[in-house]
Amino acid sequence: MSRNRRTTIAIVAGAVLLSACSVTFGRATASPSSAASPAAVTASVPDDSTSSGAADDSIIQVVKEVEPAVVNVTATSTVTNPFFGDSSQQATGSGFIVSANGVIFTNDHVIEGASKVEVTLPDGRSFDATVTDTDPSRDFAVLKIDASDLPTVALGHSSELQLGQSVVAIGYALGLDGGPTVTSGIISSLERTVQAQDPNTSGGVRTYRNILQTSAAINPGNSGGPLVDLNGDVIGISTAGVSSADNIGFAISIDAARSFIESAVTGP
Numbered sequence: 001m002s003r004n005r006r007t008t009i010a011i012v013a014g015a016v017l018l019s020a021c022s023v024t025f026g027r028a029t030a031s032p033s034s035a036a037s038p039a040a041v042t043a044s045v046p047d048d049s050t051s052s053g054a055a056d057d058s059i060i061q062v063v064k065e066v067e068p069a070v071v072n073v074t075a076t077s078t079v080t081n082p083f084f085g086d087s088s089q090q091a092t093g094s095g096f097i098v099s100a101n102g103v104i105f106t107n108d109h110v111i112e113g114a115s116k117v118e119v120t121l122p123d124g125r126s127f128d129a130t131v132t133d134t135d136p137s138r139d140f141a142v143l144k145i146d147a148s149d150l151p152t153v154a155l156g157h158s159s160e161l162q163l164g165q166s167v168v169a170i171g172y173a174l175g176l177d178g179g180p181t182v183t184s185g186i187i188s189s190l191e192r193t194v195q196a197q198d199p200n201t202s203g204g205v206r207t208y209r210n211i212l213q214t215s216a217a218i219n220p221g222n223s224g225g226p227l228v229d230l231n232g233d234v235i236g237i238s239t240a241g242v243s244s245a246d247n248i249g250f251a252i253s254i255d256a257a258r259s260f261i262e263s264a265v266t267g268p
Contacts, residue, residue: 075112092175094110108141110223111143129143165187167185194208210253237257
């Protein structure tokens with residue numbers, strides 16, 4: 001049974017509390033209280049008279065470089081119901097390869113509470129994954145799969161980002177078949193603070209400070225995937241999106257995760 005779980009986030013900007021915003025983790029998750037429904041996708045035919053510009057070419061090149069290192073993460077957990085017994089449910093998210101020997105970074109909320117974690121590569125290969133390290137307070141997790149000679153991402157510097165800078169989000173939105181989803185946008189803010197209600201974490205709330213805001217679409221299933229600049233460098237980790245508004249998504253800055261990732265790569 002696979003369903004979507006919506007998580008409310010209050011956005012705090014200075015002393016202003018935008019409590020009316022409804023935000024979801026960028027993770028397609030399971031919830032006993034929500035109804036399952038298939039994803040409906042509407043396609044439109046582009047105008048043939050419109051030619052790709054330099055920006056389009058840059059995005060295409062970035063996707064070619066980064067997409068091979070973006071993975072789908074499926075977390076299976078067991079839910080106990082006093083009336084119907086135990087049942088298995090799945091949550092899907094994304095991750096990115098940081099070491100050619102199978103070290104993968106993702107969000108902790110993608111895999112929290114999982115009894116089994118599976119990673120699927122863009123080439124279709126699937127591996128059982130071991131959770132080797134987590135930091136729930138910062139929503140970081142590291143996975144390890146038994147593979148070698150894998151493509152990896154390059155880490156950028158979020159401290160060098162500017163408002164209005166173009167970025168690209170790559171991840172397995174809604175767990176759709178056919179490979180990752182690519183969206184593009186700009187950096188809308190460099191220092192947001194968001195609070196997320198998450199019953200699976202200590203205190204029931206996650207607080208993200210100095211988080212990036214982007215207009216690139218971040219949907220359930222994107223969590224843990226990379227937000228990259230037009231050089232193809234990861235500058236953020238896609239984490240949450242606002243369900244009641246368009247073009248508002250949030251990503252943890254890569255500088256906040258750098259030491260954690262480097263330790264995972266160089267550690268035993």
